[in-house]
Amino acid sequence: MAMTASAIRFAPEEKEWITSFAEMNGTTFSAQVRQWTLERLEDELDARDLQAAIDEDDGTRVSWDEVKRDLGLAL
Secondary structure: OOOOOOOOOOOHHHHHHHHHHHHHOOOOHHHHHHHHHHHHHHHHHHHHHHHHHHHHOOOOOOOHHHHHHHHOOOO
């Protein structure tokens, strides 16, 4: 996968803090920031999907007994 470079400005103490954390975990500053960014993006998208599902929920619920009957299960 081709990568591009982006500049993000950190205060010196912030960069040092992130670098130390990355080294503790056997990774680089860049890899750590990239991982956190992508994880946060995924979390934000998951939260939006959840909210959309909640907004669309009509309150209909199906009991376990109904599911078993509809699927022909004898559990």
